[in-house]
Amino acid sequence: MITVVLVDDEPLIRQGIAMILEAEPDIEVVGEADDGAAALEVARHTRPDVVVMDVRMPRIDGIRATELVLRGDEPPAVLVLTTFGHDDHVQAALRAGAAGFLLKRSTADQVVNAVRTVADGQSLVFPQQVRELLTAGPVAEWSGPRPSDRELEVLSLVADGLTNAEIASELVIGVETVRTHVANLIGKLGARDRTNAVMIAWSHGLLPRG
Numbered sequence: 001m002i003t004v005v006l007v008d009d010e011p012l013i014r015q016g017i018a019m020i021l022e023a024e025p026d027i028e029v030v031g032e033a034d035d036g037a038a039a040l041e042v043a044r045h046t047r048p049d050v051v052v053m054d055v056r057m058p059r060i061d062g063i064r065a066t067e068l069v070l071r072g073d074e075p076p077a078v079l080v081l082t083t084f085g086h087d088d089h090v091q092a093a094l095r096a097g098a099a100g101f102l103l104k105r106s107t108a109d110q111v112v113n114a115v116r117t118v119a120d121g122q123s124l125v126f127p128q129q130v131r132e133l134l135t136a137g138p139v140a141e142w143s144g145p146r147p148s149d150r151e152l153e154v155l156s157l158v159a160d161g162l163t164n165a166e167i168a169s170e171l172v173i174g175v176e177t178v179r180t181h182v183a184n185l186i187g188k189l190g191a192r193d194r195t196n197a198v199m200i201a202w203s204h205g206l207l208p209r210g
Contacts, residue, residue, distance in 0.1 A: 007039040008054040036060025066096040077118035100125025139205035
């Protein structure tokens with residue numbers, strides 16, 4: 001069972017997402033909060049697999065709340081709610097450790113799939129509009145050890161939201177080999193995690209943009 005906490009200062013949005021998720025047999029909404037401060041308390045008590053986090057909220061905003069909730073032991077994956085209009089929020093959410101994004105105008109299927117994807121712990125969620133925003137702008141020159149072609153092939157599939165098992169199947173290699181490639185990528189790119197590795201690769205033109 002995937003457990004979820006919903007965080008948004010608009011009750012109708014929380015109720016709508018809760019109705020969508022509770023209709024699924026493998027997802028349970030275990031808590032709700034209307035601001036970042038309350039989110040920390042709810043997450044501490046319920047220990048969910050996923051937190052769906054709005055950005056603009058009173059007291060503690062979603063960016064700071066994401067940073068704080070991810071500092072705990074066995075932290076949840078954070079799926080950030082966005083209207084897509086504020087690229088500084090998207091970048092800040094990634095720096096805070098968000099596993100992906102969910103557009104507020106998403107369909108019910110997209111909401112469910114996004115929650116399941118980040119709960120997997122190996123995948124990322126970037127709606128196409130967010131990907132286009134993140135990959136816009138000038139490309140910085142890469143000065144570190146360049147990943148191999150195979151490693152970049154693996155990272156491209158990570159960016160597409162595939163799990164290690166799915167990448168292994170796609171490339172006809174073992175899952176342990178995929179894990180080794182991902183670990184090597186994180187080391188070579190000086191990344192914090194898979195999400196950060198994808199962002200660094202995009203910003204330095206190591207992966208196709210858009």
